[in-house]
Amino acid sequence: MAVRTAAGTVLLALTFIIVFITPPWVFPLVISLISAVAVYEVLHSTGFVKSKRLIAYSVIMALLIPVWAFLDRVPEIAIAGVFIFVFLLFINCLTEPRDSALGVICGVFFSATVIPLFLSSLVDLYFLENGRFFASIPIIAAYSSDVFAYLVGGLFGKRKLCPDISPNKTIAGSIGGLILTPIILLLFGLVLQQVFNFRVNYLGLILYGIAGSFAGQIGDLSLSYVKRHFKIKDFGKIIPGHGGVLDRFDSMLFVAPMVELMIILFPAIPSI
Numbered sequence: 557m558a559v560r561t562a563a564g565t566v567l568l569a570l571t572f573i574i575v576f577i578t579p580p581w582v583f584p585l586v587i588s589l590i591s592a593v594a595v596y597e598v599l600h601s602t603g604f605v606k607s608k609r610l611i612a613y614s615v616i617m618a619l620l621i622p623v624w625a626f627l628d629r630v631p632e633i634a635i636a637g638v639f640i641f642v643f644l645l646f647i648n649c650l651t652e653p654r655d656s657a658l659g660v661i662c663g664v665f666f667s668a669t670v671i672p673l674f675l676s677s678l679v680d681l682y683f684l685e686n687g688r689f690f691a692s693i694p695i696i697a698a699y700s701s702d703v704f705a706y707l708v709g710g711l712f713g714k715r716k717l718c719p720d721i722s723p724n725k726t727i728a729g730s731i732g733g734l735i736l737t738p739i740i741l742l743l744f745g746l747v748l749q750q751v752f753n754f755r756v757n758y759l760g761l762i763l764y765g766i767a768g769s770f771a772g773q774i775g776d777l778s779l780s781y782v783k784r785h786f787k788i789k790d791f792g793k794i795i796p797g798h799g800g801v802l803d804r805f806d807s808m809l810f811v812a813p814m815v816e817l818m819i820i821l822f823p824a825i826p827s828i
Contacts, residue, residue: 594672595667628680681816697740701734701768704736708732713727721777744761771811
């Protein structure tokens with residue numbers, strides 16, 4: 557528990573250093589690296605893919621997608637990259653049929669594109685005007701939802717949420733995350749208004765908090781389902797007390813695109 561808490565605190569502090577202090581090019585690079593490691597973890601740890609070549613193609617693809625999100629003025633490069641990736645996958649399917657059945661190819665394509673594409677929502681938010689604050693919203697929502705679900709579930713949780721998928725998650729913890737995450741975002745909005753003189757739509761932040769917590773819990777359960785299906789505990793061991801990169805960022809996979817969509821439809825702080 558102490559190791560998990562310490563590692564989580566360090567990760568959160570490092571995240572906000574990257575968001576607010578480092579040069580702008582660092583953020584998409586970090587998302588690119590996280591995506592690549594996450595894709596490697598899910599393909600390697602599950603044993604779903606035996607071909608090292610397919611894993612290598614997938615890692616390269618995961619590295620490139622957040623970069624393409626950063627270079628959104630050149631969509632032709634992204635189209636060409638996806639075409640080459642699919643082309644190589646099916647060449648592998650034709651030349652090494654034992655290692656790359658159609659189901660494997662579909663799973664590889666899904667993993668190597670969806671994971672970095674969803675995480676690239678953070679890059680899209682970051683490069684809006686006032687984007688450092690926008691990119692902070694899904695980060696705060698995902699982290700707050702995880703923490704409050706864990707704390708409230710530990711104190712009051714009796715009924716399990718999805719016992720066959722994630723035995724430690726409770727209905728009380730889920731409700732706690734849904735209720736308390738918007739409060740943290742309201743406090744964030746108050747700081748934006750009082751310190752940075754932003755015009756803040758607090759109703760929008762409440763909606764971000766509820767939707768972000770809900771999406772984060774679905775993301776967490778979805779990746780837990782994958783782990784149960786392949787009978788593994790964690791995707792990796794790189795983060796003490798947490799497991800792999802994907803174990804730590806599973807909720808973010810769903811929170812980031814959900815919050816990006818809501819910000820586009822209902823901006824709570826000025827973006828232009």
